[in-house]
Amino acid sequence: MIPAAFEYERPSSLDEALALLADGGDDARPLAGGHSLLPLMRLRLARPTLLVDIGGLNDLRYVRDEGDQIAIGALCTHHALSHAPELSGGCGLIAEVAGQIGDPQVRHRGTIGGSVAHADPASDLPAALLALDAEVVAQGPGGSRSIAAADFFVGPLMSALEPSEILTEVRVAKREGCASGYQKFQRRAQDWAIVGVAAVVESDGGSISNAAIGLTNMSGTPLRATAVEEALAGAADEGAIAEAAKKVSEAGTPFADANASAEFRLHLAEVLIRRVIADAMS
Amino acid sequence: MRRISVTVNGVRHEADVEPRALLVYFLREQLGLTGTNVGCDTSSCGACTVLLNGQSIKACTALAVQADGQDVTTIEGLATNGTLHPMQQAFHDEHGLQCGFCTPGMIMASVGYLSEHSDPDEAEVREALEGNLCRCTGYHNIVRAVLEGAKAMRDSETVVGGGNGAADGSGVAMGRVREGVVVP
Amino acid sequence: MTKYVGGGVPRKEDPELLTGQGTFVETLTVPGMLHAALVRSPYGAARIKSVDTSAALEAPGVVAAFSGEDLADEWAAGLPMAWPVTEDIRIPDHWPIAKDVARYVGDGVAVVVATSRTAATDAAELVEVDYEELPTVVDIESALAEDAPRVHESMENNECYTWTHATGDIDEAFAKADLTVTCNYTQPRLIPNAMEPRAVLAQPSPAAGEFTVWSTTQIPHIAKVLLSMILGIPESKVRVIAPDVGGGFGSKLNVYAEEALCVALARRLGAPIKWVASRSEGYLATIHGRDQLQEIELAATREGKILGYRVKILANMGAYLQLVAPGVPLLGGFLYCGSYGGEAYHFECTGVFTNTTPTDAYRGAGRPEATFAIERAIDTLARKVGVDPAEIRKRNFLPTGEMVESPGGLAFDTTDYEPNLDRALEVLDYGAVSAERDKRREEGASKLLGIGLSTYVEMCGLAPSQVLASLNYGAGGWDAATVRMLPTGKAEVVTGTSPHGQGHVTSWSQIAADALGVDIDDVEVLHGDTHVAPHGMNTYGSRSLSVGGIAVHEACGRVVDKARALAAHLLEVSPDDLEFEDGTFSVKGVPDRTQSIQELAFAAWTAHSLPEDTEPGLEAHCVWDPPNFTFPFGSHICVVEIDTDTGEVDVVRYVAVDDCGNVINPTIVDGQVHGGIAQGVAAALYEEAVYSEDGTLETSTMINYLVPSAAELPSFELDRTVTPSNSNPLGVKGIGEAGTIASTPAVINAVVDALSHMGVEDVAMPATPERVWRTIRDANGGAA
Known part of the structure; x- marks a missing residue:
């Protein structure tokens, strides 16, 4: 299928892009790699009237070490992130997750900005951003603002971005001395996650001192499994980790769909938490 | 309509396209490069895989206008002077195709992958092809073909540039090194 | 004197397809x-x-x-x-x-x-x-309910037809049985998914x-x-022209x-x-396959020897009847006894209308369903009798021979089942893998192994026209070929088959090049255009080689006969005095007196000197109507590893030992088996077309109808036995569907085997992670 007709603009600066979006009204959408939007448009499930193609804004492609934070430009592709040497320590989680998104072709085009802004509960990066307490930078006509990941994801395909704003950057605090990992469960390698678990773990003399767990596709938004995190504190062996993982049910009842019942989702989340922690600890 | 300039298989094309024209239809219908097939409408099957600046992409999930100023390689751009690219030859030798519909996409995905991983094992090849579907071969001979093609490319020093992992993701245009000359 | 037949000749079809020069209809x-x-x-x-x-x-x-x-x-x-x-x-x-x-x-x-x-x-x-x-009705059972909405208002209910077929005295077989097993299976609706949309x-x-x-x-x-x-x-x-066609599997x-x-x-x-x-339009507007409910009952002795088969199936036709849809269950209707013996057989099938996309033949057409039912049921019987699945099969195999009567009422061309199964067991190292499976069970490992066998026989070479007449089929089962030597010495083969990935151009070239004694590159095969090839019955049901390929072979023989008469005329000897080898006739005992087939082609074209009553030109036509079906058989063994934590099933090994009679091109045959297995594994583990009650196809795109990729499948371990068919002069059988027919039950048998120590007897298809996880949990009394 072919998308319904739309107007197209290719601004050469962010300011120009913001102005175009503001003029375009509610049915104007920014376009980066297009891997969230174009599939919907092809099936005519999305019909924006104006696409503002920000793909030419090359100053949004960077991974920068800014001392205590890593700043990631919105136009970085998943592929680029999965190979970015700057993403080490806890930030390595971003690289790991990016390398697991979709398939190689998707990773070559899809961008972190597009993926995060799309706020699909089944997409992988949001859970990682939650676990890392990342910030999302939005640029609007009135300037830029920073939104905590925890506040950014509002509902299925809904974020805290205003229609007139463009997500320009993701910022993650640098963390050394911690381990991280992402595990997702899907039927086919190219599929969206049925459930995914992102974890950042700090340990102290063999036991967990601090853990952050982000969940993919367990709800309309990515979630933090706070009860699990609390229960993991002090866990030193498989049994304790397994007990903590059971607390994932306290994150709420997940939804059911054609891929999994709520019960199975919950079960998978528990299994994946066990596995991702065990992997991270080893 | 919007005027774009795209270099396809080393030839620069200027064309007027509708913004909604997908890259794959631009290639097929406006440039007559019909080797790139369309097998689905959900970015699932990979039949339409081409290289954009050396990296594999699904040409059904990019607008032609997004390729403006960039470099595209299609299946038609692989063979040189009537000699099959080593990966095409390997697909032939290993019976890596039956109906042939997925084949251009499979070959382009493989060539793109090998530009970054020249010596993969079977499991890596299978993962690398996760975005390409075939209904005829059960993938058995496709996987063998990619392994053989990789070996042939290493042996013949057929270097495929691009996909250097730069953070800007733009990669480098694909080229073949033949007797020290880079042929775009 | 086969220079090409039997060799893995690289495909002549490839160059265009490899370089983007394929001429698919969209192009x-x-x-x-x-x-x-x-x-x-x-x-x-x-x-x-x-x-x-x-x-x-x-x-x-x-x-x-x-x-x-x-x-x-x-x-x-x-x-x-x-x-x-x-x-x-x-x-x-x-x-x-x-x-x-x-x-x-x-x-x-x-x-x-x-x-x-x-x-x-x-x-x-x-x-x-x-x-x-x-009001709508989408599933078989609802459609048969008394108050069901009628798909066609003019009909009094949603029943399309009921067809029965029986041999022997089924009641007696059940009356004297020591034990019986009754199994119910659901064949999910599948979407064929040829990669090229229509x-x-x-x-x-x-x-x-x-x-x-x-x-x-x-x-x-x-x-x-x-x-x-x-x-x-x-x-x-x-x-009508079928140019390059990107796969079919029955959907075309x-x-x-x-x-x-x-x-x-x-x-x-x-x-x-x-x-x-x-693609998504095709999901609605191109036929679906399978979608049957099956009940199979076996009557057996306490040693597990099967006496009788009683089968009842309900088949979803969809909203209308597509080309051969009502007959699809019949193609399996003779084969619910598989490769096994017995005294009596009773089969009944009812077709049912629903508000869904019409179904029709999808790779295997009736035979995958039949094979699934018998291969699953015989495993159940094995467990009931307490013998190994390999042993129960051996106890029931039909004897080795020719024209072996099957309880289903067919005479199988040639049979030799036990050595074939033994070969598969050997390739797998059945004993060692079984020991590993048992060890993991005993250790309570979280990843269990299961081994599944499937010893299928199928029916292809569709078909003797008179048999089709008895089944009320609206056409014949012959196929046609014309072979002509061109004046330049090249050969032109015109075939009535219509390949779409099967490599007929290559295989037919092999057959013709050997028969005519010419170089394979001098053979051109024309097909797929009704103006060029006026006669044909085309390509489906693994019939092309054993019907159309035979027509090519026979037409070549007729060309050689005519060439022999012409050579005798020109050499002034009796045709009996000539030897034909490598494309050249020579006078016995006078090896330098020769006429090559190329010289004869030219002579026949100029027609300057022909034997009396001989027409110019060196060409012949053959329409081959097979005397019998062919019955390929084989043994497939699947080994799965099940992650008991997630219910995920991973096919870790897959052995296939097929017997498709003589092989023209082993590379192409292997390719057909690979692809067939992949589709059968996909049906067992991944694919299912799902409708909501209101008739919406929920699996409406390739995102939610799960065609597996290379990343989900293993490499396959193939071997062959060769038992030539007696249904045709080349001794060939057919291989296009065997892999699909054999593999689905092999996979599910393996899944059930992995869980059998928990008392699990069945897992529905597709064996999704959630389904397997629930099965394990339920078997463990609620604890996963």
């Missing part, structure tokens, strides 16, 4: 071409109260728009169904565009023609259809009243006959609404009309 353009887009019903059942095309007609680029009523005069007949399996079968009207009622989501209700595909797609959205929703291009020559139709079809010759009938066009004025073994529609629009508008399906 074709002709001057003045217009594009059609269909408006399809979004409802499972709805009365079409009105169709308003006025807004669509105003849209840019639109040339015409029609409702079903507008086109009613175009049809001399409805869409065809060629297999009325019983006298009292109910056959509904089926029009290319629905006139009054739409009966499934995707049923065409209007068509828009425009100057571009984009314009046609845009305008189709502007057609306003006033629907009155009607497409049609119909070009009229208005002054001549002729039409050329390029179609993504497996059956150009049959399509020509049927399009002529549907449209009331003389058959000689319809030319049909004459579809859009093919008739494009010709009708081309006739009405006097312009070429093209239609190309998107």
Whole structure:
């Protein structure tokens, strides 16, 4: 299928892009790699009237070490992130997750900005951003603002971005001395996650001192499994980790769909938490 | 309509396209490069895989206008002077195709992958092809073909540039090194 | 003297396909071409109260728009169904565009023609259809309920037909049995998913009243006959061309609404009309496969020797009857006894209408379902008797021999089952893998192993025409070939088969090159164009080699016979005094007196000196009508690893030892097996077309209908035994569907085997992680 007709603009600066979006009204959408939007448009499930193609804004492609934070430009592709040497320590989680998104072709085009802004509960990066307490930078006509990941994801395909704003950057605090990992469960390698678990773990003399767990596709938004995190504190062996993982049910009842019942989702989340922690600890 | 300039298989094309024209239809219908097939409408099957600046992409999930100023390689751009690219030859030798519909996409995905991983094992090849579907071969001979093609490319020093992992993701245009000359 | 036959000759088909020069229908353009887009019903059942095309007609680029009523005069007949399996079968009207009622989501209700595909797609959205929703029924059991909504109002219920077939005294077999097993299975609905979506291009020559139709079809010759009938066009004025076709698997073994529609629009508008399906449109508008409920009962002795088979199946036809849909269950109806013996057999099948996309033949067509049922049931019997699955099979195998009577009533051409199974067990190292499975069980490992066997026999070489007559099939089962030596010494083979990935050009070249004694590169194979190859029955049901390939072989023999007579004439000897080797006739004992077949081709063309009563030219035609089916068999063994934490099933090894008789091209044969296995594994573990109660296809795209990729599948370990068929002079059988037929039960048997120590006896298809996880949890009394 072919998308319904739309107007197209290719601004050469962010300011120009913001102005175009503001003029375009509610049915104007920014376009980066297009891997969230174009599939919907092809099936005519999305019909924006104006696409503002920000793909030419090359100053949004960077991974920068800014001392205590890593700043990631919105136009970085998943592929680029999965190979970015700057993403080490806890930030390595971003690289790991990016390398697991979709398939190689998707990773070559899809961008972190597009993926995060799309706020699909089944997409992988949001859970990682939650676990890392990342910030999302939005640029609007009135300037830029920073939104905590925890506040950014509002509902299925809904974020805290205003229609007139463009997500320009993701910022993650640098963390050394911690381990991280992402595990997702899907039927086919190219599929969206049925459930995914992102974890950042700090340990102290063999036991967990601090853990952050982000969940993919367990709800309309990515979630933090706070009860699990609390229960993991002090866990030193498989049994304790397994007990903590059971607390994932306290994150709420997940939804059911054609891929999994709520019960199975919950079960998978528990299994994946066990596995991702065990992997991270080893 | 919007005027774009795209270099396809080393030839620069200027064309007027509708913004909604997908890259794959631009290639097929406006440039007559019909080797790139369309097998689905959900970015699932990979039949339409081409290289954009050396990296594999699904040409059904990019607008032609997004390729403006960039470099595209299609299946038609692989063979040189009537000699099959080593990966095409390997697909032939290993019976890596039956109906042939997925084949251009499979070959382009493989060539793109090998530009970054020249010596993969079977499991890596299978993962690398996760975005390409075939209904005829059960993938058995496709996987063998990619392994053989990789070996042939290493042996013949057929270097495929691009996909250097730069953070800007733009990669480098694909080229073949033949007797020290880079042929775009 | 086979120089080529039996060798893995690289395919002649490849160069174009490897370089992007394939000529698939979507690639074709002709001057003045217009594009059609269909408006399809979004409802499972709805009365079409009105169709308003006025807004669509105003849209840019639109040339015409029609409702079903507008086109009613175009049809001399409805869409065809060629297999009325019983006298009292109910056959509904089926029009290319629905006139009054739409009966499934995707049923065409209007068509828009425009100057571009984009314009046609845009305008189709502007057609306003006033629907009155009607109650729907999508699954077999609901459709058979007394108060079920009727798919066709004119019928008193949703039953299409009931067909029975029996041998022996089934009641007696059950009466004297020591034990019986009763198993119920569901064959999920599958979507064939040839990688190339369907497409049609119909070009009229208005002054001549002729039409050329390029179609993504497996059956150009049959399509020509049927399009002529549907449209009331003389058959000689319809030319159907199947150019490069990107896979079929039965999904292109049909004459579809859009093919008739494009010709009708081309006739009405006097312009070429093209239609190309998107994948998701194809999911609605191209046949689905399987969708059966099965009950199989086995009567057996306490040693596990089967006495009788009683089978009852219900088959979902969908909303209408496509080309051979009612006959699909019959193709399995003789084979629910598999490769095993017995005294009695009773089979009954009822076809059922539902508000779903019509079903029809999908790779294996009836035989995968039959093989699944018997191969699963015999494992259940093995557990009941307490013997190994390999042993129970050996106790029941039909004897080795020729024309071996099966309880299903067929005489199997050649059988030799036990050595074949032994070979598979050896390739796997059955003992060692079984020990590893047992060890993991004992250790309580979280990853369990399961081993599944499937020792299938199938039926191909469709078919002796007289047998088809007895089954009420509306056509013959022969195929045709013409072989001609051209004056330049090259050979031209014209075949009635219509390949779409099977490599007929290569295999037929091998057969002809050997038979004629010419270089394989000097053989050209022509196919897929009814003007070039006027006679054929085309490609489906693993019939091409054992029917069409034999026709090629026999036609070559006739060419050689004629060449021999001409050589004798020119060399002034008796034909009996000639030897023929490597393409050259030589006089016995005088080896320098020769005539090559190339020289004879030229002599036959100049016709300057021919034997009396001999026509010029060196060519021959053969129409081969097989005397019997062929019955390939084999043993497949699947090893799965099940992650008991997640229920994920991973195929870790897959051994296939097939016996398809003599092999023309082992590389191509292996390729067919690989692909077949992959489709069968996919059915066991991944794929299922799911409808909601209101008739919406929930698995509507490749995102949620899970065709597996290379990342989900293993490499396969193949071997062969060779038991030549006696049904044809090449001793060949057929291999196109064997992999699909054998593999699905092998996988499920392996899944069940892995969990059998927990008391698990069945896992429904597809064996999804959640389904397997629940099975394990339930077996453990709720604790996963």
